[in-house]
Amino acid sequence: MRGKTIVQLLNVQKTFYPSGVKALKGVNLFLEAGSVHALLGANGAGKTTLVRILAGEIQPDAGEIFVDGRAVNFRTPKDAMRHGIVLVHQNLSLVEELTVFENLFLGREPRRLFFLDRKKAEQRVKDLSERLFLVALDRRVVDLSMAEKQKIEIVRALLFGARVLLLDEPTAYLSESEEERLFELLASLKRNGCAILFITHDLNQALKIADRVTVLREGETVLSEETSHLNVRQVIEAMGFRSSESPRVDVEIGEELLKVSDITLRSGKRLVLDRVSLSVRQGENVGLFGLGNDGQFDLLEVLIGLKKPVSGRIFFQARDITRLSIRERRRLGIAYVPKDRLREALNLEGSILENAMVNVYREIPFAKFGLLNWALLQDYIHGMLKEFQVETNSIMQPVKTLSGGNLQRLILARELFRGPKLFLACRPTSGLDAQVQHYIAERLQQLKSWGCALIATNDAEEAFGLCDKVLIFSKGRLKRTLYKEQLTEPSVLVSLVGEQT
Amino acid sequence: MMHRKVLSPILTVAIAFLLSAVILGITSRQPRETLRWFFLGPFSNFYFFGNMLAASIPLMFTGLAACLAFSAGMFNLGLEGQHYFGAIIGTIVALSVPTSSVSSMFLALAVSFLVGALLALVPMLLRLTLGFSELISSFMIGQVFIYVGDFLLNGLFRDPEAALAATRHLDETVVLAKILPPSNLHAGYVVAIALCLMFTVVRKWFVMGYEFKMVRENPRFAKIHGMDVERIWLLAMILSGGVAALGGMVEVLGVYGRAVKGFSHGNGFNGIAVSLLVRNNPALIFLSALFFAYLESGAEIASLMVQTPAEIVRLVQGIVFCLVTAEFLFSRGERDADSVT
Numbered sequence: 001m002r003g004k005t006i007v008q009l010l011n012v013q014k015t016f017y018p019s020g021v022k023a024l025k026g027v028n029l030f031l032e033a034g035s036v037h038a039l040l041g042a043n044g045a046g047k048t049t050l051v052r053i054l055a056g057e058i059q060p061d062a063g064e065i066f067v068d069g070r071a072v073n074f075r076t077p078k079d080a081m082r083h084g085i086v087l088v089h090q091n092l093s094l095v096e097e098l099t100v101f102e103n104l105f106l107g108r109e110p111r112r113l114f115f116l117d118r119k120k121a122e123q124r125v126k127d128l129s130e131r132l133f134l135v136a137l138d139r140r141v142v143d144l145s146m147a148e149k150q151k152i153e154i155v156r157a158l159l160f161g162a163r164v165l166l167l168d169e170p171t172a173y174l175s176e177s178e179e180e181r182l183f184e185l186l187a188s189l190k191r192n193g194c195a196i197l198f199i200t201h202d203l204n205q206a207l208k209i210a211d212r213v214t215v216l217r218e219g220e221t222v223l224s225e226e227t228s229h230l231n232v233r234q235v236i237e238a239m240g241f242r243s244s245e246s247p248r249v250d251v252e253i254g255e256e257l258l259k260v261s262d263i264t265l266r267s268g269k270r271l272v273l274d275r276v277s278l279s280v281r282q283g284e285n286v287g288l289f290g291l292g293n294d295g296q297f298d299l300l301e302v303l304i305g306l307k308k309p310v311s312g313r314i315f316f317q318a319r320d321i322t323r324l325s326i327r328e329r330r331r332l333g334i335a336y337v338p339k340d341r342l343r344e345a346l347n348l349e350g351s352i353l354e355n356a357m358v359n360v361y362r363e364i365p366f367a368k369f370g371l372l373n374w375a376l377l378q379d380y381i382h383g384m385l386k387e388f389q390v391e392t393n394s395i396m397q398p399v400k401t402l403s404g405g406n407l408q409r410l411i412l413a414r415e416l417f418r419g420p421k422l423f424l425a426c427r428p429t430s431g432l433d434a435q436v437q438h439y440i441a442e443r444l445q446q447l448k449s450w451g452c453a454l455i456a457t458n459d460a461e462e463a464f465g466l467c468d469k470v471l472i473f474s475k476g477r478l479k480r481t482l483y484k485e486q487l488t489e490p491s492v493l494v495s496l497v498g499e500q501t
Numbered sequence: 502m503m504h505r506k507v508l509s510p511i512l513t514v515a516i517a518f519l520l521s522a523v524i525l526g527i528t529s530r531q532p533r534e535t536l537r538w539f540f541l542g543p544f545s546n547f548y549f550f551g552n553m554l555a556a557s558i559p560l561m562f563t564g565l566a567a568c569l570a571f572s573a574g575m576f577n578l579g580l581e582g583q584h585y586f587g588a589i590i591g592t593i594v595a596l597s598v599p600t601s602s603v604s605s606m607f608l609a610l611a612v613s614f615l616v617g618a619l620l621a622l623v624p625m626l627l628r629l630t631l632g633f634s635e636l637i638s639s640f641m642i643g644q645v646f647i648y649v650g651d652f653l654l655n656g657l658f659r660d661p662e663a664a665l666a667a668t669r670h671l672d673e674t675v676v677l678a679k680i681l682p683p684s685n686l687h688a689g690y691v692v693a694i695a696l697c698l699m700f701t702v703v704r705k706w707f708v709m710g711y712e713f714k715m716v717r718e719n720p721r722f723a724k725i726h727g728m729d730v731e732r733i734w735l736l737a738m739i740l741s742g743g744v745a746a747l748g749g750m751v752e753v754l755g756v757y758g759r760a761v762k763g764f765s766h767g768n769g770f771n772g773i774a775v776s777l778l779v780r781n782n783p784a785l786i787f788l789s790a791l792f793f794a795y796l797e798s799g800a801e802i803a804s805l806m807v808q809t810p811a812e813i814v815r816l817v818q819g820i821v822f823c824l825v826t827a828e829f830l831f832s833r834g835e836r837d838a839d840s841v842t
Contacts, residue, residue: 306725325729326724326725326726327727327728327729330726330727331727336725343719343721343722344721344722344725345722345725346722347718347722348718348719349718349719350719354711358715358722358726361708361711362708367708370708370709371706372707372710
């Protein structure tokens with residue numbers, strides 16, 4: 001089924017200003033009709049930059065792009081779209097308040113005079129949505145799962161003649177079963193002659209799904225080969241990693257730090273958490289695992305104080321903190337990494353410094369009589385970023401100039417630097433390459449000697465890799481506890497959840 | 502890059518001149534005279550010059566008030582009502598309480614601040630408790646109190662001796678000192694600049710400034726990291742309303758000596774434009790307020806000295822303003838075209 005080459009890139013280069021970061025130093029790549037191509041590389045290797053160039057969002061400094069054998073020059077995403085190339089972002093760009101149908105045609109409604117020609121639109125969408133098992137068209141997007149939203153984005157692209165789909169980490173926020181469905185969709189698109197390029201950090205996944213794999217390393221193509229000729233080790237070597245087991249330290253289990261009793265949380269009429277009780281001791285890293293959004297993330301939001309439970313109590317070091325504000329809880333030594341890194345964990349408008357100092361700025365000696373001591377803050381943040389290996393030219397630069405991997409390190413540095421007693425994290429390793437993941441695992445092991453961690457995730461691999469004990473959630477209920485001895489491999493978690501529901 | 506930064510404002514001004522010359526050429530009998538008075542009039546003598554500076558004083562206050570709300574990501578569209586009504590109540594209180602001159606001045610300022618703050622506080626509370634948009638409710642409440650103010654001036658507190666709707670005159674000793682007589686320029690100018698500088702320092706060096714910025718740029722981020730977002734919003738609105746009203750009171754104390762119906766004529770709304778023109782940078786508000794006052798007094802002088810209808814001169818004023826605003830908006834968009842995310 002493999003067809004002719006649709007898109008070809010030759011020696012594409014890109015340097016960002018004012019940071020002067022050389023994101024791409026000469027990348028070659030070609031995409032064939034009816035094939036799936038995986039783009040791999042460590043954080044900061046230039047993957048996102050490359051797909052953004054292909055989609056016309058940014059312009060390369062040098063190099064050529066050919067579509068159907070003719071040289072093209074994309075100035076805007078519209079130019080790329082005209083050639084059938086569409087990028088589906090990691091952070092989807094749907095209007096939550098509108099229905100699926102309205103989102104599909106947003107900005108490009110077929111019109112009769114000034115009114116939406118609904119019949120015509122429905123006709124166009126009908127055969128596509130049947131083929132791709134799209135959910136009901138009149139549901140509001142806000143009620144849909146991440147996977148369904150992603151599908152809408154893809155259908156939206158196809159509706160307007162996309163034949164080259166670029167997916168930036170499509171599986172980052174998906175649960176296992178959702179991933180399966182996405183891959184089925186990609187396979188059917190492939191049969192219909194689409195070329196698909198997707199970015200991923202999961203090597204096994206890339207080798208399983210893709211026909212061809214390209215590896216970037218520091219802005220250069222270091223490997224581009226048919227999947228059938230490759231094995232995992234070759235790819236890992238090309239990416240510049242040594243493969244390694246995640247470390248695991250055994251420490252003495254200490255006093256009880258967190259005790260949660262009978263927490264119930266509602267969102268409207270829906271029961272998000274149903275009488276959840278648990279207890280965490282110092283020296284424990286506990287995973288909260290659910291296949292989708294089964295309340296594990298909401299529980300962390302309750303613990304940090306973002307959501308108010310309708311009933312139940314939270315005790316931290318034997319003190320009732322149920323009614324404390326977020327600030328007071330943080331002051332007691334509770335740290336929190338939210339799920340949506342770009343919108344919740346970062347202020348993208350601000351500088352690196354402003355983002356890094358948010359947990360300490362109001363404390364003596366950084367603030368006295370309401371006055372900020374910028375010199376001291378800068379020193380402190382410098383030290384913090386250095387220890388967590390966040391690479392920056394200047395901390396006064398906008399935080400947007402950092403690569404994805406460095407942003408994640410910045411967030412973790414901010415929360416972990418002061419040695420929190422209780423570390424709450426949603427999907428701490430999602431979207432990170434193996435090296436950074438390893439690094440986080442190490443940090444979490446260190447944490448055990450003075451505190452504990454609660455890690456909410458829907459990725460069995462992550463729960464398995466980071467935690468000593470896993471609590472399994474299903475539809476807002478705590479179903480079962482798995483101890484270290486029972487955690488033999490990630491699939492145990494998935495199969496267990498299947499039994500429970 | 503640099504060339505464009507310098508060239509484009511010059512080009513904007515040139516286009517503004519050209520366009521206004523053309524319009525005046527078509528409509529006015531003495532286009533050259535009109536243009537001359539419009540653009541150079543405010544600098545032709547100390548009287549006009551002083552009046553121009555005086556006209557920028559209330560704009561500095563309302564500009565700073567708008568800037569305060571914007572700084573925390575809030576919209577205060579009720580500036581006009583806060584400015585006007587706050588000053589009226591302040592004047593009435595000062596007139597009805599027999600105290601010494603200095604203390605009744607401070608009393609008037611304090612009362613007006615409180616009234617303005619209250620008018621801005623209500624829409625914010627409505628937003629926090631019931632989810633109303635503060636943009637609309639602040640505007641509506643402001644408008645209502647403009648009429649309440651008119652009602653007070655026309656009825657209960659009207660000076661029966663006066664030909665127009667106004668209160669009695671405040672005592673001679675209560676008003677603010679003049680700086681450049683016979684023009685209207687008064688000590689309020691120094692106060693306004695001092696307030697703007699104060700807020701500049703707060704934004705840059707104080708915890709409050711940092712919190713305002715984070716809340717403005719990403720309230721969710723601010724909340725998750727322990728800032729009391731609602732308290733910051735309330736504070737911003739209270740200060741905004743208070744400063745707007747203070748501006749009205751200073752205007753009464755410095756220029757009119759009493760509250761006159763309609764004395765604010767658009768200062769509140771112009772304050773929003775004054776702040777936006779310098780991208781809500783409080784250190785530059787005195788400049789954009791001056792620019793507004795310059796266009797305003799140019800228009801006044803031109804229609805006074807040459808028999809050009811005031812409407813035409815206002816049209817020219819509008820064109821210049823549109824062009825300058827557009828220029829500022831353009832240069833804003835270019836900055837982050839090449840960012841990574």
